[in-house]
Amino acid sequence: MSIKQIQPRFFVLLLFIVAGGVLRVLAAGHLTPFSNFSPLGAMALFGGAMFADKWKSYLFPLLALFLSDVIMMKTVYAAYADGFLFEGWYWNYIGFAAMVLTGQLVIRNVKALPVIGASILAAVVYWLIVDFGTWMRPTSIDITTGLPFSRDFAGLMKCYALGIPFIKNTLISNVVYSGIFFGLFSWLENRVPALSAR
Numbered sequence: 001m002s003i004k005q006i007q008p009r010f011f012v013l014l015l016f017i018v019a020g021g022v023l024r025v026l027a028a029g030h031l032t033p034f035s036n037f038s039p040l041g042a043m044a045l046f047g048g049a050m051f052a053d054k055w056k057s058y059l060f061p062l063l064a065l066f067l068s069d070v071i072m073m074k075t076v077y078a079a080y081a082d083g084f085l086f087e088g089w090y091w092n093y094i095g096f097a098a099m100v101l102t103g104q105l106v107i108r109n110v111k112a113l114p115v116i117g118a119s120i121l122a123a124v125v126y127w128l129i130v131d132f133g134t135w136m137r138p139t140s141i142d143i144t145t146g147l148p149f150s151r152d153f154a155g156l157m158k159c160y161a162l163g164i165p166f167i168k169n170t171l172i173s174n175v176v177y178s179g180i181f182f183g184l185f186s187w188l189e190n191r192v193p194a195l196s197a198r
Contacts, residue, residue: 008194013050014060016181017043021064023177028076037169040065041122042177044096048103049110049118050185052197058100065096091133095126110182119174127167128160135159 020043027038047061069085077086086092099122106118134140135149135156142149142158149155189195 009197012188012195016185017047017060017064021068024068025071028072037173039177041099041119041126041170041174042181044099045103045107045118045122045178046181048100049107057104058097061100062093062096087139088133088137091130095129098125098129110186115178115182116175119178120171123167123171123174126170127163131160131163
């Protein structure tokens with residue numbers, strides 16, 4: 001494929017995904033009231049909804065997630081890193097892929113209601129998958145007791161309950177960043193005809 005065959009739309013979509021990864025790295029670091037307030041979910045939803053080729057919908061957002069994880073593990077979280085990525089990383093990636101799928105299935109037209117609905121659904125799906133993975137890891141500790149989570153339904157529900165405060169920022173950031181990503185791209189599409197899907 002030559003440079004001349006690559007569409008401007010693809011480059012701009014890719015630029016949005018890269019921007020999401022960069023913003024995620026810049027937001028990483030200290031625990032603050034804005035922890036978990038990152039463009040991660042919007043990046044997944046945007047990729048899922050906007051790339052015409054389904055494999056691109058997964059490849060580019062997952063690649064941006066991976067590269068931003070590596071950068072953060074080697075810089076921001078280097079003191080806590082034990083290996084290439086963090087423990088249980090695959091649950092995070094499964095949850096992220098589920099958010100891409102949510103974007104594909106829910107955002108058929110870029111309008112406020114589907115984008116907001118997908119943002120909320122993606123946050124819930126991500127929380128259910130990632131916290132299930134947290135509960136499954138034998139090294140996960142219940143911060144209220146200092147002991148591992150019990151291996152029963154009550155332990156799983158406790159793990160989910162402890163994750164609820166974190167889902168709030170994920171949900172809000174999904175809505176805010178999705179509004180920015182989809183809104184800005186729609187604005188550009190209206191002004192640059194070459195960005196429109198054919």
